[in-house]
Amino acid sequence: MVDENTPDNAPETEQAAIVQAGPVSSWLTENDFAHDGLEPDHLGIELIKVSPDFLIPLCTALYAYGFNYLQCQGAYDLGPGKELVSFYHLVKVTDNCDKPEEVRIKVFVPRDEPHIPSVYWIWKAADWQERESYDMYGIIYDGHPDLKRILMPEDWVGWPLRKDYVSPDFYELQDAY
Template sequence: MAEEETKTTEAAPIVEAGKTSKWLTSNGFEHEPMGLDASGVEIIKVDAELLIPFATALYAYGFNYMQCQGAYDAGPGQELVSFYHLTKLSDNADRPDEVRLKVFLPRNNPKVPSVYWIWKAADWQERESFDMFGIIYEGHPSLKRILMPEDWQGFPLRKDYVSQDFYELQDAH
């Protein structure tokens, strides 16, 4: 009986909102703070349909540099994640502010708006995420494979990807 009581009284850890998260909340942008990454940078969960308003607001707030965009697979049957590492570059900062955005997407229809029109650095990075994970970046000017041949079947970095038995290389001699 005491063991059951312990299980029911344990609560999920409370995640304290960081500086950027507080700014977003004060400006009417509802979101879920996810804590800090290993480098101490705050992570914010954003819904796919709200990514462009969030990204635009963060750009206006000074996050003028997209350090990295990428994706990962949370596991077979789980969500795909598109992430964005943003930096606020300025002349008078010892260490620039940083924030990480994460957008969780369903495996069967992973679509998210492209941030290419805000940060041009997203161009090839979104193409790579498309190529390796099958995430559709809506509004991207040239969303096509960048690493795999155009006729490649599937998305090689998904954890449920089954490798082809044989793939013939064209013009390999």
């Protein structure tokens, strides 16, 4: 989207870089919460980028603003040597709401120090979801009450869904019978 204040003679790359602020981003800006607005996804859901340091204050504010349901928390890898991303899909659930308001928060962290504060204390649904992101990508959710592997064996080495992961030459089945 092109901002109406962008001059018509501005380079196309500059025009393409400007993202119209959505309603949640506008509310966060009005209340002095540090964040960056991203281009909405293919379904039109507003995307907000936040640094790990501001995740808890921002999520607490969004909870108070009415986003009372964490529909999904997950992670993905941008590629070898690039950042890891933890995302949170939040929904504002009300009694008379045919189309609930949705927003997705994204936190980008370096793969060598992937620390993000846990949102478990805001939305209990983050419990197993953060554990799965830890297990598959190695993102450490500081403050999580029971951050341990959930899918892989406890003694597994590495993070299987990272794009630079090298599979072991063998895997010994234990207690298979």
